[in-house]
Amino acid sequence: MTTETHAPAPASAPGRAGADDTAVLVLEDGRTATGRAYGALGATVGEIVFNTGMTGYQETLTDPSYHRQIVVMTAPHIGNTGVNDEDDESSRIWVSGYVVRDAARRSSNWRARRTLDDELVAQGVVGISDVDTRALTRHLRELGTMRAGIFSGDALVRDGRPRTTEDLVAEVVSAPRMAGSDLAKEVSTDEVYTVEPSGVHGESDAPALGTVVAVDLGIKTMTPVRLAERGLRVHVVPSTTTIEQIEALSPDGVFFSNGPGDPGAATVEVDLLRAVLDRGIPYFGICFGNQILGRALGYETYKLGYGHRGINQPVMDRTTGKVEVTAHNHGFAVDAPRDGESVAPHDDGRYGRVRVSHVCLNDDVVEGLECLDRPAFSVQYHPEAAAGPHDAAYLFDRFVDLMNLTATDGKESTRAAQN
Known part of the structure; x- marks a missing residue:
């Protein structure tokens, strides 16, 4: 590598590189x-x-x-x-x-x-x-x-x-830095679209076992497919969607996707997630969605030196002790206590206790959050596994379990109130 002046070879065709360019x-x-x-x-x-x-x-x-x-x-x-x-x-x-x-x-x-x-x-x-x-x-x-x-x-x-x-x-x-950039709205869908439940064998007429609203902050195609494989109807909505628009879709759960930019600049998304948490709607976030949850809970985020990007990153799930090989694409991370439980700092602990559920074994970066007093969790990596690996696919099942548990608790609370 040098720092010399470079003279170009003539282009072989307008706009297209040739062998000598x-x-x-x-x-x-x-x-x-x-x-x-x-x-x-x-x-x-x-x-x-x-x-x-x-x-x-x-x-x-x-x-x-x-x-x-x-x-x-x-x-x-x-x-x-x-x-x-x-x-x-x-x-x-x-x-x-x-x-x-x-x-x-x-x-x-x-x-x-x-x-x-x-x-x-x-x-x-x-x-x-x-x-x-x-x-x-x-x-x-x-x-x-x-x-x-x-x-x-x-x-x-x-x-x-x-x-x-x-x-x-x-x-x-002269180009803008990534730190401070609010980019989700530049990559999000402009209109709502729906991915119908398919079942694990791809049945097109499978009945919906639940409804998820997926907020598109830069969502990958495979993510709603993974949810649909579990019998869920997925409404993918723009990053600018309001809580009222989400509630109008009667969701059993809300999902925040991956996406580009600095989570510290994503104030609209943080406010939206706090509204979701306030209503007790089950929440699952990945990548950018993990960082948004961290900031909604009151933790800080910071820029990594060179980030995690690839399909070969080792992560430990502290719930099971299992080490997963996972797909990553992030340059920011959540700064939360890694040992034991902590009370979410936002609004004097309004969201209760939180624990770090996953950690990266390369550098101890926080790779997942679990709320203990709210139905919400997130991971920093990509369980949709495109282009692989598939170690973390169980997280979609964990989201389904969380929605079912929340629905059951809600019915029991209603019966108790009626009695």
């Missing part, structure tokens, strides 16, 4: 790497992060939690299986940029419909290949995530002359 990756600390343009030609900036998953690049690219982030893949070979029409986790690619070491020259899989390169071009995603991603990842582990940019084609030229590293760095540092 140069691309430059520039970090805000001035570190640069020169490689080949991959995907679309142009310029992109964002927070640069690394993903340690060996598989699942299509799910990573289409995860809305990566909005405004440049993703570095630590797995060396990317694009081998192409792109299919079944594995997308949303309607589009959300990453701001893509960094790989060895881009596959051709794809080979019976499900593939097109190459990854073609998909990046079609969606205007600027990338770079032939980069030492191992060295880059070590750099980010040592210094932490930072802003970065990928530049290729005409973006490497200004006024007919090659742009200097200093000029490219200036463009990078």
Whole structure:
């Protein structure tokens, strides 16, 4: 990696990288790497992060939690299986940029419909290949995530002359930081849609065993599917939904999804969740939904040095003592007491006792919260398991059990009052 001036090779076609097109990756600390343009030609900036998953690049690219982030893949070979029409986790690619070491020259899989390169071009995603991603990842582990940019084609030229590293760095540092960014509304659905219960065998006419309102903060496609497999009717609603609109759907439970941005800036979502807790509606949150629960309870959140991103993160479920291999994508975490119970700080303990239910075995980061006096729990990782693993699928069953228990307690309380 150098800090020299980079002259681009001429583009072989407008907007599309060719075999000889140069691309430059520039970090805000001035570190640069020169490689080949991959995907679309142009310029992109964002927070640069690394993903340690060996598989699942299509799910990573289409995860809305990566909005405004440049993703570095630590797995060396990317694009081998192409792109299919079944594995997308949303309607589009959300990453701001893509960094790989060895881009596959051709794809080979019976499900593939097109190459990854073609998909990046079609969606205007600027990338770079032939980069030492191992060295880059070590750099980010040592210094932490930072802003970065990928530049290729005409973006490497200004006024007919090659742009200097200093000029490219200036463009990078002009981009907004992730800390303080409120992004959920930028990736959320605009309209309510419903996923009908399917049952574990996919029966289309399965009766609904309950109703869940899922607040879309950047929800992945597989999440409501996992709920529907358990006989639940899932109404997916925008992040701007009010508590009155949620109540109008008569939910047995409320779910908050994963999503991008700083939970400290998500004041609307925190207020909405407090209204849910006040009404005693069972709650389950994942990833961003875990951070929102933490802040609703009065705990602080903080930015991790380089975050957890991949499908191979070890987490202990303190309820069972079981260690799970889990899928993660988060750069923020909840700051809550890890030992024993604590009283939620918000409003002089209004929500009662809380315990940390899950912890990361790599760095002891809080990976789950359980309310002991309210029907609510959350985890920091992704139990929907796209692209895997499936160790944490039981959490959806735990949510069903919580809804059933709450409904039973409510009926018993009503009978007791009547008697």
